[in-house]
Amino acid sequence: MAEKPLGERFALLTDLYQLTMAACYFDQDMHDEATFSLFIRKYPDHRGYFVAAGLEEALNYLATLRFTEEDLAYLESTGLFQTRFLDFLKTVRFTGEVFALPEGGIFFKDEPLLEVTAPIIEAQLVETFIINAMSLQTLIATKASRSVHAAQGRPIVDFSLRRTQGTDAGLKVARASYLVGFLGTSNVLAGKLYDIPIFGTMAHSYITSFKDEIEAFRVFAKNFPNITTLLIDTYDNYVGARKAAEVAREMESRGQRLRAVRLDSGDIAEISKKVRQILAEEGVGYAKILASGGFDEYKIARVLAAGGEVDQLAVGTKMGVSADAPYFDIAYKMVKYAGRPVMKLSTGKRTLVDQKQVFRFYDDQGNMARDVIALRQEELPGGQPLLEKVMDRGRVTKQLPDLKQSRDYFASQFTSLPQAYKDIENPAAYPVSLSAGLEKLQSRIEQEILERELGES
Amino acid sequence: MAEKPLGERFALLTDLYQLTMAACYFDQDMHDEATFSLFIRKYPDHRGYFVAAGLEEALNYLATLRFTEEDLAYLESTGLFQTRFLDFLKTVRFTGEVFALPEGGIFFKDEPLLEVTAPIIEAQLVETFIINAMSLQTLIATKASRSVHAAQGRPIVDFSLRRTQGTDAGLKVARASYLVGFLGTSNVLAGKLYDIPIFGTMAHSYITSFKDEIEAFRVFAKNFPNITTLLIDTYDNYVGARKAAEVAREMESRGQRLRAVRLDSGDIAEISKKVRQILAEEGVGYAKILASGGFDEYKIARVLAAGGEVDQLAVGTKMGVSADAPYFDIAYKMVKYAGRPVMKLSTGKRTLVDQKQVFRFYDDQGNMARDVIALRQEELPGGQPLLEKVMDRGRVTKQLPDLKQSRDYFASQFTSLPQAYKDIENPAAYPVSLSAGLEKLQSRIEQEILERELGES
Numbered sequence: 001m002a003e004k005p006l007g008e009r010f011a012l013l014t015d016l017y018q019l020t021m022a023a024c025y026f027d028q029d030m031h032d033e034a035t036f037s038l039f040i041r042k043y044p045d046h047r048g049y050f051v052a053a054g055l056e057e058a059l060n061y062l063a064t065l066r067f068t069e070e071d072l073a074y075l076e077s078t079g080l081f082q083t084r085f086l087d088f089l090k091t092v093r094f095t096g097e098v099f100a101l102p103e104g105g106i107f108f109k110d111e112p113l114l115e116v117t118a119p120i121i122e123a124q125l126v127e128t129f130i131i132n133a134m135s136l137q138t139l140i141a142t143k144a145s146r147s148v149h150a151a152q153g154r155p156i157v158d159f160s161l162r163r164t165q166g167t168d169a170g171l172k173v174a175r176a177s178y179l180v181g182f183l184g185t186s187n188v189l190a191g192k193l194y195d196i197p198i199f200g201t202m203a204h205s206y207i208t209s210f211k212d213e214i215e216a217f218r219v220f221a222k223n224f225p226n227i228t229t230l231l232i233d234t235y236d237n238y239v240g241a242r243k244a245a246e247v248a249r250e251m252e253s254r255g256q257r258l259r260a261v262r263l264d265s266g267d268i269a270e271i272s273k274k275v276r277q278i279l280a281e282e283g284v285g286y287a288k289i290l291a292s293g294g295f296d297e298y299k300i301a302r303v304l305a306a307g308g309e310v311d312q313l314a315v316g317t318k319m320g321v322s323a324d325a326p327y328f329d330i331a332y333k334m335v336k337y338a339g340r341p342v343m344k345l346s347t348g349k350r351t352l353v354d355q356k357q358v359f360r361f362y363d364d365q366g367n368m369a370r371d372v373i374a375l376r377q378e379e380l381p382g383g384q385p386l387l388e389k390v391m392d393r394g395r396v397t398k399q400l401p402d403l404k405q406s407r408d409y410f411a412s413q414f415t416s417l418p419q420a421y422k423d424i425e426n427p428a429a430y431p432v433s434l435s436a437g438l439e440k441l442q443s444r445i446e447q448e449i450l451e452r453e454l455g456e457s
Numbered sequence: 458m459a460e461k462p463l464g465e466r467f468a469l470l471t472d473l474y475q476l477t478m479a480a481c482y483f484d485q486d487m488h489d490e491a492t493f494s495l496f497i498r499k500y501p502d503h504r505g506y507f508v509a510a511g512l513e514e515a516l517n518y519l520a521t522l523r524f525t526e527e528d529l530a531y532l533e534s535t536g537l538f539q540t541r542f543l544d545f546l547k548t549v550r551f552t553g554e555v556f557a558l559p560e561g562g563i564f565f566k567d568e569p570l571l572e573v574t575a576p577i578i579e580a581q582l583v584e585t586f587i588i589n590a591m592s593l594q595t596l597i598a599t600k601a602s603r604s605v606h607a608a609q610g611r612p613i614v615d616f617s618l619r620r621t622q623g624t625d626a627g628l629k630v631a632r633a634s635y636l637v638g639f640l641g642t643s644n645v646l647a648g649k650l651y652d653i654p655i656f657g658t659m660a661h662s663y664i665t666s667f668k669d670e671i672e673a674f675r676v677f678a679k680n681f682p683n684i685t686t687l688l689i690d691t692y693d694n695y696v697g698a699r700k701a702a703e704v705a706r707e708m709e710s711r712g713q714r715l716r717a718v719r720l721d722s723g724d725i726a727e728i729s730k731k732v733r734q735i736l737a738e739e740g741v742g743y744a745k746i747l748a749s750g751g752f753d754e755y756k757i758a759r760v761l762a763a764g765g766e767v768d769q770l771a772v773g774t775k776m777g778v779s780a781d782a783p784y785f786d787i788a789y790k791m792v793k794y795a796g797r798p799v800m801k802l803s804t805g806k807r808t809l810v811d812q813k814q815v816f817r818f819y820d821d822q823g824n825m826a827r828d829v830i831a832l833r834q835e836e837l838p839g840g841q842p843l844l845e846k847v848m849d850r851g852r853v854t855k856q857l858p859d860l861k862q863s864r865d866y867f868a869s870q871f872t873s874l875p876q877a878y879k880d881i882e883n884p885a886a887y888p889v890s891l892s893a894g895l896e897k898l899q900s901r902i903e904q905e906i907l908e909r910e911l912g913e914s
Contacts (some may be wrong), residue, residue: 188469
């Protein structure tokens, strides 16, 4: 049984004010085109760069947006809307244009990651879903890429599913972390839906359900000899390591090899050193050490800096909810309406007017050097335009890359980002400036609004 | 088109290790009953109590759990599992028993909010989903109830949808915040699905799409005269307040009344005082003041303490992701297997053994006084048992309350919780102890494990 298209399932997954504002526009025959720009207003701490993600979901939604009879019946039942408007809503489809950063694209402060241009009712109605779809995956891709960086080449796997904020987040976290270089996920459904490699070890409950720890190890090794990672901290890491070594030798006698032992609690740097020594003493030094338990980029960096003997990492909750910055102050703001650039002046919330393009300049070694935010029609010689047109008249116009292609794209981008911007604790601020054209328009519009609305001159 | 039952859609929304462990149990003919206990291991800061939520989703999943042919085909494609096990998985249904706190029930440190007893494979397989389902709503209900408390009776509405961690979270946040006393939500789909009142105002983009702010106000008042809340901070709050007053007087002449003005930026305490004065001066003192913009329980308390003239509140992102504590260290741990109480000793992660009951004792005024965590079969005279049997042999055995009934239940519970435990910044620690029976069993099992696994005595 196929699910309904995203845009039908979620036409009502919007804020009520989108519908009441739409009714006002409809009443006033306001059907001119508006451009909305999606950008992060405030930098969370410690982030030197961001990774755009979630575009495919946003476009799927836009391409299939439709209010069903059931939706319209519900809206009618609220008593808020006139029949004439509900009849109009029945016909609403998204017919606009979308410019966006490619999936996995790296961006910086103040830069739009997506711009929508459409008749104002359509462009406004989709605000809530667009923000919801783009912000989570962008948040997680950004956070997860920091773990990948901190791990210095060690494989990392996503173990966050149980603690993500809901089921949708569980899937999106697996996807976004894979996008930025995780080896895979424990999330089986994500493995199925997105073709992501799946991994797992065993739980403490598995160990405690057997009378003896070593018996639990033996049964697992017998059933899964090619993927055996033994959890050794249920009772005592060092006793557990000796038992794992015993099972490893039994596996050797059957021509098999223990893949790894897993540490999940305590002082991982210290414990891992001693476990490494025990595994060597026991003649099974080939067995890797997997560490888990409260890891994120900060703990990875700390444990490795302390000489932790860790070969593989499982990262869970703190990455899966982006614990140190669990949301972006991300906004979708109107920047143009009916050919007229617009902005608001609310304290601390100024927006950059008009349709834009972001140009990236590289140095002679091919490293990212600086970005310029410009008006869309400007041309900046030597700069690479980052926003691509991905939708026109409501249809996807560009063959979107699959997840593995986007993963490769991110990896190549990340290579060209200088180390200073990747620092976990104190990243340098990447240079982003406004073009002369945008600066000039911005000043002019601000002055016009002050005069018109506040009587200043 | 009806969606597939939850347990079919999400049978694979689990960690791979649940399936590999299940295969081991199957291989060993381990089908004895296990009991798992769901509890929070570590208290996040500033929380004096918790609110259990999400039970209905968990039970829906358990009652409909089934691996589809497509799921099994995917598992087969991984090459990890034997056909015999996959044939067995096809037949798996949840046939166990669930004890749980009622939806909206208040609980404290170390107390289980749910216990599952079932053949070990079933009880283990459902771990990931059960944690995912219960933790988010419990997290948000707990957080949101703090905003309700801080608002001292002022109505609060959920505006978080755009920034929640995904679509599922968006719906669950609307539901969980309504459960603990929010007046309603901006989330239209949540309104439809859960019969929650929906609310909205207008966006800055709405204002800027008109040539003049007052024109935007007039059009809204014309179209929605019964629910007009005018956003006045787009250009300048005080100029905006005077324009809103002008529109209010125009509404009066048509026999209508402006409901409220909305402040969304700046120093809300200061601005609201001056706006109150302006509204009074303009003769429309009946118009309420709605405040929004980065509110959570801390900001609500701060603004009200500073004398903010706020009548209604909209709470968004920070509640919707529980920003100051975006996850619970919540665990689902095996506490009994095949009649044998079990535990693990990993550093900092000890569990309370066996099937349990929580007894609550009230003082003479009917206020919550203390709780005792006991063995399930213990009887503690004068104590009210909190965990109820809600599922038996895989079927829901108790008519679950609807959302409004659960909302009333929470409200009545919250009234009987003394103020000291509700403090936003420094709540007192509610007294929770272990019964003599549980203490004794806990010691005995710990000693037995030390002897058996570590050779200590």
